Amino acid sequence: MALSAGGSLYAQTMEDWETIRVGLDTVWVLLAAFLVFFMQAGFGMVEAGFIRAKNTANILTKNFLDFCMASIAFFILGYGLMFGNGNGFIGFSGFFMIGAESGADVPLYAFWLFQAAFVGAAATIVAGGMAERMKFPAYLIYSFIVSALVYPVIGHWVWGGGWLAELNFADFAGSAVVHTTGGVAALVGTIILGPRTGKYRSDGKPNVLGSHNIPIAALGVFILWFGWFGFNPGSSLGVGDGSLIALVAINTNLAAAAGAIGAMITVWIKVGKPDLSLIMNGALAGLVAITAPCAFVSPVSAIVIGGIGGFLVVVATLGLDDLKIDDPVGAFPVHGVNGMWGAISVGLFGRQSLGLAGDGLLFGGGFSQLGIQLLGTVTIAVFVFISMGIVFLVLKKTIGLRVSAMEEYRGLDIGEHGVESYNGFQIIE
Template sequence: MDTTMIIDTFWVLVAAILVFFMNLGFAAVEAGFARAKNTVNILSKNFIVFAVSSLGFLLLGWGLMFGGDHPFVGTSNLFILGSSDLSFYDDTLTSNVPFWGKFFFQLVFCGTAATIVSGAVAERIKYVSFIIFSFVLTLIIYPIVGHWVWGGGWLAQMGFMDFAGDTVVHSLGGWGALTGAMILGPRIGKYGKDGKARAIPGHSMSLAVIGLFVLWLGWFGFNPGSTMSFQNPSDVMYILVTTNTSAIAAVLTSTITSWIFLGKPDLGMTINGCLAGLVGITGGCAYVSVQSSLIIGAIAGVLVVFAVVFFDKLKIDDPVGATSVHLCCGIFGTICIGLFAQEGVTSLSTRNGLFFGGGFGLLGTQVVGILAVAVFSFVTTSLVWLALKKTVGIRVSREEEIAGLDIGEHGNLAYPDFAPAASASMDDEFMAETKEGTAVIETEEAAVDISAEKAVSEAVPVIHKERQGAKMTKVTIITNQAKFNQLETALTKLGVTGLTISNVFGYGMQKGHEASFRGAPIEARLLPKVKVDVVICKIPTDTVVNTVQKVLCTGKVGDGKIFVYDVEDVVKVRTNEHGYDALQDEE
């Protein structure tokens, strides 16, 4: 094996691994933009979609995409699985990379197209329906479009240009996302009676940002790796720079656009803006100048903000903005090739677009390709969704959607420690077992059987007696989290020795602060607060209240509230002591 083959194969290997890693990015962005009750479902979909995509592409997809130069679809050597002679594909794409290296690189692109759909149908799609749709998409639909452009089909013969997949991957995935969102319908509560979009905020913007950076990293394999060769390093590095330049321009313009038109620099829009810049440059990263990539990214960042708002006005509910990012910016990026392509910027760029003296020829070809893929993708994906709707169904029940798909579809919870439903079910189980005479308490060491009858008979009797001694008062303080340390110090100095602390969310008459998520207002925003409960007996209540007021007061709305309650009695469970004695803890 010569050095050229080793270098090219290693480069394709690295690039393919980076593109594969984008599955984590898509999973994190989608999960972050969705509600906590659907997190397991979303993570599971992003696992399963790559598995079924791999299977579909292995069984038939590759053959349909690269099996000969028939204008519409591959017809030769379709079934590679189990084939003892794959020499038919020696010169497909490149002759310097072994067959299975080329296969895997194309496979991860196929998986990306299917993953795009997941975000648009999130939080209400049946798990089995999504699996079937993904399989059909990657078995037949994606390979046919891929053949038209990259497999020597009719669009390639016309001179259609799409270097790394603006049309083949992003637009195709975007059309599947759009038809899925339209046929599924919006999530419950997404649109009010007046037709206006309501915000359904994602549960973790941290997770979404982590996912964005994983995708950004993966794109450095997605675009530069599409050279499938490292024999001209200047081309690879050039594509790396055009990719990054478009992304950073879109980050800035999407942030500014949301700031101006939505009132705040919305982080969700910035995330989608960065992805818009990356999508917008994908098709032309090897054909346009660095200066042009800056312009393309800047426009894509503006476009995606208005696209999100536009789809909301059409009542097309897309929780992550997949249609805005991948469909709109995929089409935009394909058009930009016809406008900004510049001969000679890389060794791969051989034509000029409209803005560089090439006339309308290339632009016309790009438009034809966009329209052809749009019609084919819209019709075929719609037919698959409708077939599923009429057979297995595509949407979960209303009850399951409200409760969350994690429980209904998977019987799992992403955050079990914070799930009231889990506690309720455990309580129900405990009561059911107790009725039978035995309660089972699970510990880390072992499961201990306790006779319910024995537990009752041996319980220390609760002695109800009149209040004796000093009056006991409970003081509940709700305030900003930032004030807790000062409050704790002040209470300790007063002699308060016991505190119960809770992180809570709520709002008073001011209805919380104004907020929005991707341009839609959040009607009643819960504010994060800290709740401190103390029970006092010998310290004057007025002293505690006055001290707390002095510590917390800033003169602004939101300083908090103090609630004062009479306490009838306190019982220490271990000793059965009451009143003030029960408040004392031994060291």
């Protein structure tokens, strides 16, 4: 009887501890989801600060509705395509969350909310790249499509047990899944949309269409940096013994700092001034770049990855102007270029001792993991470019993609929404 009672007590104690563990993991995942949601405010402030005052309400409305459209689209269709039972390309179950299963050892709704916050982040990246001249109805349609179809398909490949997951493609928190998707969509969108009126002179040189509020943009960057501590560490989907989330957190912070410094040095050399807007984008570039490898690299490697990201964002920003591609906030240089760099960097700096399938090239692992990372990254970029190119071209030919020249001149706040962001101030071009 005593032995029986002792065994029963032990089993009961283990059940209690398991309940506590699941509860703690659930709180952690929900807290991370709340932080990622708060990043929407960061995106809104960065984009609003970097554009002209007459379009502020428009860009904030797009940021606001992005999360709304993403939430509904991901609930209806996206989650099922991403995490439902299916094949290596797409899921076929769990639509409207009926019969859906959690992709982690936490309750389904906690896992869903965390993933939905990621969808919103991917969708809102495009707003900045196509800012100041895109029709609002066309943007809403884009936002629903990317959240319901394009993003979930890519997510299934990598995180839903799809073909890239089977190849051991590693993207811990979404450099490829989230940021390459959003950044490349912004690139193809702004190419099809064309540059803002007055952006380029007849000799091809760019004019400065100035940021209207750098302090707001700076606040946005700090909010995003803060939110990234949910974005990356939260992708552990559990607390464990704390060692993984601690590694991810320090790597996230170091890469952001190195990205800002790398961008500062690069722009100072190239244009003779340490431009604050590019320094801020350098911090974001470092954050984007470390998002894929944050769990698989050492802090020293994180500094190198982030520093290179800061260099790349400046070079890419100046390169877009050379090509007359008008990206008002640097959406593609920050998210597209560095999303791809971050995913590829796993194959260079990753360590098997930190959970990667094999060591990266720079640590004696050969080209195996690097080849997988290159394949996955290029495939995702091409898929987004083609699929979103089709979407934007169809929108252009049907309801129209761009506002009229007069509406662009007056500002989208008045033309699209009938409001002014700064009542009582006359906006002079």
